Amino acid sequence: xxxxxxxxxxxxxxxxxxxIMPEAVIIVFAFIVLFLTFFERLSKSNNPYYLSLISIxxxxxxxxxxxxxxxxxxYGSIVxxxxxxxxxxxxxxxxxxxILMSNNYINNFEVPLPEYYSLILFGVSSMMLLVxxxxxxxxxxxxxxxxxxxxxxxxxxxxxxxxxxxxxxxFVLGTFASAFLIFGSVFIYAATGHLNLYNIHYFITxxxxxxxxxxxxxxxxxxxxxxxxxxxxxxxxxxxxFHAWTPDAYDGAPTPITNFMATGIKIAAFAIFLxxxxxxxxxxxxxxxxxxxxxAILSMTFGNIAAIMSxxxxxxxxxxxxxxxxxxxxxxxxxxxxxxxxxLFYLFAYIFMTAGAFAIVVAFENFDLMSLDIxxxxxxxxxxxxxxxxxxxxxLSLAGIPVTSGFMGKFYVFSAAIKSRYDLLVxxxxxxxxFAAFYYIKIIVQMYMPDKExxxxxxxxxxxxxxxxxGANLNKLNNDFGVVNGKINEGLMxxxxxxxxxxxxxxxxPQIFINFAHNSINSLWSI
Amino acid sequence: MSINAYLIVxxxxxxxxxxxxxxxxxxxxxxxxxxxxxxxxxxxxxxxxGYLNLIDGDIFVIFVMVVxxxxxxxxLGIAVAFYREKGTVDIDKANELKL
Numbered sequence: 269x270x271x272x273x274x275x276x277x278x279x280x281x282x283x284x285x286x287x288i289m290p291e292a293v294i295i296v297f298a299f300i301v302l303f304l305t306f307f308e309r310l311s312k313s314n315n316p317y318y319l320s321l322i323s324i325x326x327x328x329x330x331x332x333x334x335x336x337x338x339x340x341x342x343y344g345s346i347v348x349x350x351x352x353x354x355x356x357x358x359x360x361x362x363x364x365x366x367i368l369m370s371n372n373y374i375n376n377f378e379v380p381l382p383e384y385y386s387l388i389l390f391g392v393s394s395m396m397l398l399v400x401x402x403x404x405x406x407x408x409x410x411x412x413x414x415x416x417x418x419x420x421x422x423x424x425x426x427x428x429x430x431x432x433x434x435x436x437x438x439f440v441l442g443t444f445a446s447a448f449l450i451f452g453s454v455f456i457y458a459a460t461g462h463l464n465l466y467n468i469h470y471f472i473t474x475x476x477x478x479x480x481x482x483x484x485x486x487x488x489x490x491x492x493x494x495x496x497x498x499x500x501x502x503x504x505x506x507x508x509x510f511h512a513w514t515p516d517a518y519d520g521a522p523t524p525i526t527n528f529m530a531t532g533i534k535i536a537a538f539a540i541f542l543x544x545x546x547x548x549x550x551x552x553x554x555x556x557x558x559x560x561x562x563x564a565i566l567s568m569t570f571g572n573i574a575a576i577m578s579x580x581x582x583x584x585x586x587x588x589x590x591x592x593x594x595x596x597x598x599x600x601x602x603x604x605x606x607x608x609x610x611x612l613f614y615l616f617a618y619i620f621m622t623a624g625a626f627a628i629v630v631a632f633e634n635f636d637l638m639s640l641d642i643x644x645x646x647x648x649x650x651x652x653x654x655x656x657x658x659x660x661x662x663x664l665s666l667a668g669i670p671v672t673s674g675f676m677g678k679f680y681v682f683s684a685a686i687k688s689r690y691d692l693l694v695x696x697x698x699x700x701x702x703f704a705a706f707y708y709i710k711i712i713v714q715m716y717m718p719d720k721e722x723x724x725x726x727x728x729x730x731x732x733x734x735x736x737x738x739g740a741n742l743n744k745l746n747n748d749f750g751v752v753n754g755k756i757n758e759g760l761m762x763x764x765x766x767x768x769x770x771x772x773x774x775x776x777x778p779q780i781f782i783n784f785a786h787n788s789i790n791s792l793w794s795i
Numbered sequence: 796m797s798i799n800a801y802l803i804v805x806x807x808x809x810x811x812x813x814x815x816x817x818x819x820x821x822x823x824x825x826x827x828x829x830x831x832x833x834x835x836x837x838x839x840x841x842x843x844x845g846y847l848n849l850i851d852g853d854i855f856v857i858f859v860m861v862v863x864x865x866x867x868x869x870x871l872g873i874a875v876a877f878y879r880e881k882g883t884v885d886i887d888k889a890n891e892l893k894l
Contacts, residue, residue, distance in 0.1 A: 432876045435876075436889055520892050
């Protein structure tokens with residue numbers, strides 16, 4: 269590894285800049301992409317798209333240069349360590365895949381392009397800031413930064429009523445959650461007098477060990493604060509009682525942005541929850557594991573039941589993501605070294621299987637904008653064999669069938685929970701995942717074994733499909749708000765291949781990734 | 796004067812804001828209620844930081860105010876977009892997305 273630390277005299281600003289370098293690169297590129305709007309000729313072509321992809325690459329380079337070191341900048345508000353590195357790579361992949369699948373999709377709509385890509389880059393940088401933030405101010409700021417970019421991107425399809433409505437619902441509920449988050453941090457601040465997570469950690473451990481006077485009030489304040497804070501974060505993680513925005517926002521948003529929300533925002537929220545949970549919640553102030561236990565079970569059960577009943581593929585994936593959030597939470601409840609590293613592994617696996625599924629939804633939308641109904645998927649396995657096979661693979665991974673990353677993720681998470689004697693929780697989770705396999709496999713059955721009458725319906729009101737000339741070359745279809753171009757471009761294809769590669773690799777050789785996750789968890793605790 | 800009184804007032808304002816968000820149908824009033832919730836938190840932060848003789852809370856308040864301003868911009872943008880499509884800012888008209 270290239271060592272650049274000796275160049276710097278480690279004073280405040282330079283150390284701070286070093287700790288946010290991967291984010292800063294992306295923010296600079298986001299501004300460059302934004303300035304492309306001044307030059308009409310530059311912004312009309314694919315330049316913003318390529319620039320955003322390059323910026324992700326540069327950021328990855330910086331992470332590789334800095335990895336293996338712990339840098340805390342800005343008086344400990346930002347901590348760059350192995351934990352951040354693991355999640356940075358995940359978030360950068362989520363952003364990369366989103367940008368890859370955006371190019372084709374967003375050209376179908378008449379929307380301004382450079383702003384779109386720059387907002388995605390800002391979103392990626394805000395998630396990275398959130399993951400490495402170590403101060404309640406920084407947590408609040410980066411969550412808001414992340415949410416604001418997501419609100420704008422959700423309502424990006426101008427004149428599309430569904431998109432605007434999704435943005436509206438997402439905004440109201442998201443801001444409601446942020447208010448809970450900040451009110452929670454008021455109480456944590458009142459109880460401990462600190463905003464830095466490490467300081468709060470030290471305070472709580474010392475109080476818990478020594479049993480200081482006035483512990484009663486502190487305990488009450490801390491309990492109120494932690495509960496309110498948990499509510500705010502649970503909204504972002506879309507756990508059950510706080511999930512209400514998820515299906516609507518996922519449904520109405522442009523599909524690449526749905527992917528961005530499902531992968532990027534979810535893992536960033538889980539990562540910061542993991543960091544805060546392991547530092548603050550995990551003491552005998554109150555038994556938070558019982559609350560999380562309930563949240564996990566409710567999320568899984570509700571998500572799966574609602575997913576079975578939904579007929580829109582994006583809504584189905586939204587409900588499935590609520591259920592997946594429940595599974596991920598089991599790792600955090602299981603706790604300890606193995607539970608947390610299993611959680612990180614699951615998060616990493618979750619990015620690729622979800623992004624793959626959404627990439628294929630985007631691909632099908634390129635053939636037919638109205639193809640979000642699951643009934644439209646009938647017989648698609650014979651028309652587009654590769655895409656349908658990839659979809660089947662991602663759905664099997666989400667269901668947790670062996671040889672996929674989803675299986676290994678569930679295995680690590682559940683075994684950690686068994687180690688901590690949460691047998692009933694794991695039993696319910698296993699029943700749930702068997703239950704969930706039903707609706708994932710229902711789509712696969714729909715793709716490969718269509719009912720005769722459904723096939724007739726879908727071909728009569730579908731597009732005139734022409735398989736003759738080079739596969740998926742369709743007539744242009746004018747819809748009420750967009751034009752489909754009827755082909756899968758290279759970017760989308762690369763996205764599908766990346767997702768397939770990682771889903772398979774993590775299923776067959778999980779050891780590489782789980783070792784990496786172990787290292788990052790070690791850095792979380794070496795304060 | 797103990798810190799409890801300030802925090803209770805902040806909590807009451809926060810609850811008023813939360814009920815406003817849940818009960819009201821007009822988008823603009825909902826945004827006002829959200830601002831109320833943020834400002835309740837601001838009150839709490841200032842009170843705690845004054846009580847503990849620290850400055851972190853006051854810094855936090857400034858950041859919250861900046862974020863609230865940014866959110867207001869987004870909120871009004873969304874409200875205008877919604878009004879253009881539906882001709883009203885009644886959130887009961889936001890009923891297209893469902894199973």
